[in-house]
Amino acid sequence: MSGRKRLAMSQPTEGAAGRTGSWRLFRPVIDAEKCNQCGLCQLYCPDAAIDQDLKIDLNYCKGCGICANECPKKAIEMVREEQ
Amino acid sequence: MTEIPKEEYVLKGTTACAGCSASLSLRYVLKVAGPDTVLVIPASCSSVIQGTYPNTALHIPVYNIAFAAAAACASGMSNAFRELGKKTNVIVYAGDGGTLDIGIQSMSGAFERGTDFLYICYDNEEYGNTGMQRSGATPLGARTTTTPAGKTEEKKDIDAIIAAHNPPYMATACSAFPQDIFKKVKKALSIRGPTFIHILAPCPSGWHYPPGKTIEIGRLAVKTGMWLLYEREYGQVSISSPSKAAMKNPAPLEEFLAPQRRFAGIDPKTVEILKQRIAQNIKRLTKEESGVC
Numbered sequence: 001m002s003g004r005k006r007l008a009m010s011q012p013t014e015g016a017a018g019r020t021g022s023w024r025l026f027r028p029v030i031d032a033e034k035c036n037q038c039g040l041c042q043l044y045c046p047d048a049a050i051d052q053d054l055k056i057d058l059n060y061c062k063g064c065g066i067c068a069n070e071c072p073k074k075a076i077e078m079v080r081e082e083q
Numbered sequence: 084m085t086e087i088p089k090e091e092y093v094l095k096g097t098t099a100c101a102g103c104s105a106s107l108s109l110r111y112v113l114k115v116a117g118p119d120t121v122l123v124i125p126a127s128c129s130s131v132i133q134g135t136y137p138n139t140a141l142h143i144p145v146y147n148i149a150f151a152a153a154a155a156c157a158s159g160m161s162n163a164f165r166e167l168g169k170k171t172n173v174i175v176y177a178g179d180g181g182t183l184d185i186g187i188q189s190m191s192g193a194f195e196r197g198t199d200f201l202y203i204c205y206d207n208e209e210y211g212n213t214g215m216q217r218s219g220a221t222p223l224g225a226r227t228t229t230t231p232a233g234k235t236e237e238k239k240d241i242d243a244i245i246a247a248h249n250p251p252y253m254a255t256a257c258s259a260f261p262q263d264i265f266k267k268v269k270k271a272l273s274i275r276g277p278t279f280i281h282i283l284a285p286c287p288s289g290w291h292y293p294p295g296k297t298i299e300i301g302r303l304a305v306k307t308g309m310w311l312l313y314e315r316e317y318g319q320v321s322i323s324s325p326s327k328a329a330m331k332n333p334a335p336l337e338e339f340l341a342p343q344r345r346f347a348g349i350d351p352k353t354v355e356i357l358k359q360r361i362a363q364n365i366k367r368l369t370k371e372e373s374g375v376c
Contacts, residue, residue, distance in 0.1 A: 012142040015096035016134025023101065043261055044298050046099065046107035048091045060095035064102035064287075065295025078295075 015060065020047070024063030026078035028056055034075035041067035041076060087265055088114050097140040099132040102294025104258035104284040104301065105205045106132055109176060111261045112203060115268040118143060120172040121160060125153035125186055127178035128212045129205075150185040153177055154193035154202060161200045172272055173200040179220035180210050183241050194248040194277045201271050201278045204241065205258075207286035215289040222309075223360075224353040225345045227289070233349060237360070245279045246315060253279040254314040259301025260325055267314065283310045291344030300342065308333040308361040311368055320371040330365045 010016075035054070042050040049061040056067075068076040092113035099106040105128055113120070122145045124130045130147045133139045148156050153175045161173040177186055182204035190202060209227050210216040217227040219239040226233050245253050252274045254267045264282060271278035285301050287294040304310040305325050312323035322330065336358055340346040 008136060010133070010136050010139035012094060012140070013134075013138040014094045014140075016094065016138035016140040017096050017098040017132075020096050020098075044107065046103050046110070046297070047095055047097065048093060048110060049095055052089055057095060062101035064297070065293070066102055066297055069295040070298050 019059050020062050021057075021059045024058075024061060024081055026063045026065060027058065027081050028061065028063070028065070028067050028076050029079050030054065030056070031075045031077065034073045036073055036075075038072065040070050040072065044070050087111070087262070088117075090114065090117075092116075092118075092142045094140045094142055096134070097132040098134055099128070100286075100288050100294070102287045102297045103128070103132070104286070104297050105129060105178075105207060107261070107297075108203075108205055108256075108258045108264055108282050108284055111264045112174065112176065112268050113141075113143060115265055116143075116172045116174060116272065119170070120144075120174060121146065123148060123153050123157045123160065123173065123175045125150045125175075125177050125181040126212070127176075127181050128207070129176050129178070131212055150181050151189055153181060153186055154189040154198075154200075157200045157202075158193045158196060158198040161198050165199060175200065175202045177202070177204055178211070179204060179206040179208060180218050182206075183219040183239050187244075191244075191248065194245065194250055194279075198277050199275050201268070201280065203268075203280045203282060205282045205284040207284045207289060208238075209286070209289045211286050211289050223357060224349045226347070227345070233353065242281055245281075248277070249318065250279055251276045252314070252316050253281075254323075255281045255283070255310070255312050257283045257301045257305055257310055257312060257325075258285065259298045259305065260312070263312065263323060263325065270314070270316075289345070291347075292342045296342060300339070303334070303339040303342075305329055306334040307336050307339040308365055309336065309339050309357075311364060313368060313372075319374075320368065322368060322372055330369065333361065333365070336361065 049057045068078050093110045157173050157175045164171045208220045216229045221234045222238045224233045256264045306329050312326040
């Protein structure tokens with residue numbers, strides 16, 4: 001094992017590039033009234049930041065806006081981050 | 084959609100740009116492949132999005148290797164696994180630079196040797212990782228950092244080159260249709276021998292469109308006929324359903340070109356040539372499907 005430890009081998013970690021949510025300029029906000037839970041936002045999210053219950057993980061959401069663009073009910077709005 | 088597994092092998096917090104369709108495609112490739120998989124990645128955006136040592140965002144074994152050696156490495160790996168009696172999937176996930184330009188000799192060799200592996204080329208039509216330079220896959224008229232006035236040559240037809248190797252299975256896909264990618268990767272992995280999938284991966288940073296439009300641009304590429312989805316199984320071509328409708332009645336090409344700044348100020352003559360190419364490709368593919376040529 002000691003030889004193995006010396007190998008330059010990376011370990012799978014969530015947030016390998018840090019909290020990528022800090023890159024975000026616009027935050028997706030789901031309007032629960034309009035949402036019909038089709039799951040397209042979850043399907044198209046490149047970062048898998050939307051889970052099966054359609055909750056957005058804002059720690060890692062980069063704010064690309066694909067979910068808002070693809071939502072057939074227009075239930076997701078991109079809101080500017082105030083910091 | 085229910086059949087797509089819930090497990091994620093691309094963990095949250097990669098260094099991919101916002102709206103990256105290469106990481107979206109990789110998500111679905113790995114969902115099919117599952118944990119018994121080794122990914123071989125030559126230098127490309129995908130070797131960068133893993134993050135920095137000692138962490139990686141990919142939850143499966145990955146071997147990062149030099150540009151020209153990916154398919155050769157996969158060949159050796161695949162042979163070693165089969166010799167040990169293991170059915171581990173060996174997948175090469177290379178960009179268009181690593182497939183069409185720099186990696187073509189090792190890939191051609193692996194296809195000729197009949198290596199049991201899956202070669203996936205995600206095609207963002209430029210050298211995205213090094214700053215959007217021109218590649219063999221850049222379409223005619225597109226501006227890149229090394230072709231500031233628009234590329235004057237046409238895109239290399241890698242699918243025809245692969246088809247000449249006569250592999251048991253090859254397909255084209257687009258990141259805007261994840262279910263289609265899922266289906267094709269599943270089929271490719273179930274077939275023994277060298278298989279190839281060419282995925283069009285729109286790149287917001289290089290094609291210069293708002294990142295939210297990644298899926299929309301991919302869909303427009305298929306709708307306008309700029310990108311044709313088909314499978315070639317033991318020489319028999321079958322056109323995939325999203326392309327079938329588009330081939331009968333393609334949307335105007337301008338709809339695809341207009342949102343991308345890399346096509347800003349494109350010469351009308353160049354657009355005409357692109358349109359002619361689309362018509363030719365559609366004609367050729369229809370003929371191939373019906374077994375005429």
